[in-house]
Amino acid sequence: MASHKLLVTPPKALLKPLSIPNQLLLGPGPSNLPPRIMAAGGLQMIGSMSKDMYQIMDEIKEGIQYVFQTRNPLTLVISGSGHCALEAALVNVLEPGDSFLVGANGIWGQRAVDIGERIGARVHPMTKDPGGHYTLQEVEEGLAQHKPVLLFLTHGESSTGVLQPLDGFGELCHRYKCLLLVDSVASLGGTPLYMDRQGIDILYSGSQKALNAPPGTSLISFSDKAKKKMYSRKTKPFSFYLDIKWLANFWGCDDQPRMYHHTIPVISLYSLRESLALIAEQVHGLHSTGGDRATGWIVEGAACREGTIPDPDVSFCPGVVPGPAPGKVKLGAPGAPLHQGLQSQGLENSWRQHREAAAYLHGRLQALGLQLFVKDPALRLPTVTTVAVPAGYDWRDIVSYVIDHFDIEIMGGLGPSTGKVLRIGLLGCNATRENVDRVTEALRAALQHCPKKKL
Numbered sequence: 001m002a003s004h005k006l007l008v009t010p011p012k013a014l015l016k017p018l019s020i021p022n023q024l025l026l027g028p029g030p031s032n033l034p035p036r037i038m039a040a041g042g043l044q045m046i047g048s049m050s051k052d053m054y055q056i057m058d059e060i061k062e063g064i065q066y067v068f069q070t071r072n073p074l075t076l077v078i079s080g081s082g083h084c085a086l087e088a089a090l091v092n093v094l095e096p097g098d099s100f101l102v103g104a105n106g107i108w109g110q111r112a113v114d115i116g117e118r119i120g121a122r123v124h125p126m127t128k129d130p131g132g133h134y135t136l137q138e139v140e141e142g143l144a145q146h147k148p149v150l151l152f153l154t155h156g157e158s159s160t161g162v163l164q165p166l167d168g169f170g171e172l173c174h175r176y177k178c179l180l181l182v183d184s185v186a187s188l189g190g191t192p193l194y195m196d197r198q199g200i201d202i203l204y205s206g207s208q209k210a211l212n213a214p215p216g217t218s219l220i221s222f223s224d225k226a227k228k229k230m231y232s233r234k235t236k237p238f239s240f241y242l243d244i245k246w247l248a249n250f251w252g253c254d255d256q257p258r259m260y261h262h263t264i265p266v267i268s269l270y271s272l273r274e275s276l277a278l279i280a281e282q283v284h285g286l287h288s289t290g291g292d293r294a295t296g297w298i299v300e301g302a303a304c305r306e307g308t309i310p311d312p313d314v315s316f317c318p319g320v321v322p323g324p325a326p327g328k329v330k331l332g333a334p335g336a337p338l339h340q341g342l343q344s345q346g347l348e349n350s351w352r353q354h355r356e357a358a359a360y361l362h363g364r365l366q367a368l369g370l371q372l373f374v375k376d377p378a379l380r381l382p383t384v385t386t387v388a389v390p391a392g393y394d395w396r397d398i399v400s401y402v403i404d405h406f407d408i409e410i411m412g413g414l415g416p417s418t419g420k421v422l423r424i425g426l427l428g429c430n431a432t433r434e435n436v437d438r439v440t441e442a443l444r445a446a447l448q449h450c451p452k453k454k455l
Contacts, residue, residue, distance in 0.1 A: 023403070024430070026439050027411040028158040028186065028384045030208035030215050031427035033271075036278065037213055040270040048264050056273055057251060057264075063276025064219045067188060067211075067347060068203055070195035075221040076251035077272065078242070079265055082185035082206035085218035087115055088242040089181055089202045092230045093150055096120030101148035101178070103139075103164070105132045106157035107415030108183050119238065124148065130160040130417040133379055136168050143176040149229070150179045156187030158209075159414040161374050161386030161423065163191060170199015179226050185209060188219075189279055189347070189428065190354035190383035201226040207268070210354065210383055212428035213275035217268050275428075279350055350428075351382075357431040358382040361424065364440040368447065373421045383431075386413075386421040392452040395422055398443070401450050406442040 025032050033041075046052050057077075064075050078085045090112065094100055100121040102112050105128040116123040124146045126134065134153065143151070151173050155164050166182065173180040179201040184193055189210035195203045204220040207213035222230070222244070230244055237243050241262060248254050250261040358380065362372060365387055373386035389395045395412040399422070402408050413421045424439060426432075 022407065024406075024408045024435065024438065025427075026425055026430060026435060027409045028209075028414075028423045028425045029206070029427060031210070031212050031425065031430050033214065034212055034278065034429045037271045037274050040274040041214065041267055043267070043270055045266055048266050049258070049260060053264075053266065053269075054252065054258070056269060060269060060273050060276060061251065061253075063273065063280060064221060066280055067276065068195045068205075068219070068221050069193065069197065069347075070203070070221050072195070072221045072223055074227050074244075074248055074253050075219075076247055076253060077264075077269065078204075078218045078220055078247070079216075079262060080218060081208075081215055082183070082204065082218050083111065084242070085185075085204035085206070085220045086112060086183065087239070088220060088244065088247075089204060090115045090119060090121075090150075091237045091239045091242055092233075092244045093179065093181070093202065093226065094119050094121045095233055095235055097122065098150070099124065099146050099148040101139075101142045101146050101151045102126065103134050103151070103153045104128070105134070105162065105164075106130060106154060106159040106417065108154045108157060108159070108185075109152065110415060112152045112183075122146075130413075130420060131162060131374055133162050133164050136172055139169060140172055140176075143173065143178055147176070148178050150181055152181045152183070154183040155193065156184060156191070156381045156383060158186035158381070158384045158423070158425075159417045161381050161384050161421070163187065163379050163381040165379075166193070166198045166200070170201070173201075174199060174225075179223075179229060185218075186381060186384055189350050190431075191381070192351055195221060207272050207275065209425070210350070210428045210431075211272070211275040211279070212430075213271045214268055216265060217272050279347055281346070354382040354426060354431045357426045357433065357436060358385060360433050361385055361426060361436045361440070364436055365424075365443075368440060368444055370443070373417075383425060383427055385424045385426070386417065387424065389420060389422060390447065392454070393447070393450055395419065397450040398422060398446045401446040402439070402442045405445065406438070408439055408442050410439065410443075 060077060061075050065071065078088050094116060096119065098121045100116045100123045102116065102123060102125045103109050104113055104125040113123050113125050124142065126138065126142055139151065153164055153169065155166060157164065170180050180199060181202040182200050184203055185206040186209055187193060188205035201223040204218055207217045208215035246261045249256055250258055252258060362385065365372065370390060371388040372380065373388050374380045399410055399412055402410055411423045413419060413423065426435065
């Protein structure tokens with residue numbers, strides 16, 4: 001018997017069924033989930049330190065090496081969002097007093113500055129207005145002046161829509177005995193990126209954008225140069241949770257018996273594994289059982305009730321209702337649910353899909369009379385397009401109208417771009433011409449119906 005009377009009664013909200021709106025997520029992330037990734041999220045739990053889980057972790061590492069285009073053995077997943085990966089990189093590489101050069105042309109550079117200052121590094125921001133990028137000459141001047149141990153650049157600055165060129169920066173950094181750290185959260189899978197060939201020492205990304213996996217896990221890889229810097233520290237990293245030596249062991253990167261570090265998000269890792277598989281697969285389409293429904297499960301060794309998904313419109317990633325599945329479930333075998341937007345994928349095809357969808361979006365936006373925020377086409381991030389807020393409008397009215405009347409999410413600016421831009425994301429399976437048509441028609445209606453101030 002309880003010895004005390006409960007002071008807090010069961011919340012009434014939790015006594016009702018969970019209700020989730022059906023929305024098309026065309027902001028800068030997270031993105032809609034394809035059926036196969038949703039199905040992975042409905043699978044049964046296994047032990048976080050079981051041999052089956054270690055096998056899944058090893059497959060994820062291979063997938064990260066593929067999408068990063070790296071052979072680095074020190075490649076793993078951080079149990080946290082892209083912010084967590086950024087912090088993991090900085091707390092392991094930087095020690096108090098180290099010189100840290102930061103490309104701060106958007107919110108992610110600003111966050112890197114903040115974390116570096118908390119560590120006690122000597123931080124040198126190269127600040128630019130939203131829409132700016134960095135040239136080799138500008139970076140070389142910073143390297144020569146500040147002699148940093150680490151340079152931070154954002155490949156895809158989702159707050160401004162800028163795609164930062166990377167060719168030559170790794171070689172330049174190494175000439176000055178500096179490591180190169182790159183944020184690819186918004187760019188991975190959507191535009192060419194070659195970690196080893198571009199001389200990137202530390203690369204990280206997130207699960208929830210072009211990979212179409214749930215938020216909460218992040219991908220990271222370290223070169224041998226970066227490993228040497230981390231493993232020769234004079235002080236312990238400030239964070240035990242993000243200590244790469246521990247994480248490297250737990251993820252099987254050091255050829256030593258794995259020791260417990262923390263309980264990993266098993267179900268999220270199922271989904272991440274499937275998202276990497278979808279990128280890797282070369283030729284797959286939507287397998288249908290006939291009519292307008294598609295299969296949800298493939299099961300080995302036992303019968304299973306198929307989960308099915310309504311598929312009247314494949315213009316965005318539809319939902320899936322998985323059925324209980326005894327035995328071993330295989331996702332990705334013939335008959336497993338795949339979205340048509342992920343046909344004939346492969347990494348290069350994924351880049352092509354995003355490039356073509358973004359070009360189509362740019363044309364449709366300009367036809368509406370809207371101005372693209374990033375003027376140089378070569379510097380536009382294919383996954384997240386920024387549009388200058390049209391004169392006389394409040395960006396909040398436009399965003400609210402589009403979600404309220406069309407169930408489509410777009411977003412305003414973030415950090416230094418707040419109030420300046422609208423952000424439209426075409427991420428993974430959402431990067432289709434059909435979705436471009438839907439969002440531009442929604443914007444057309446918003447411009448017609450939202451209040452406009454006289455200038």
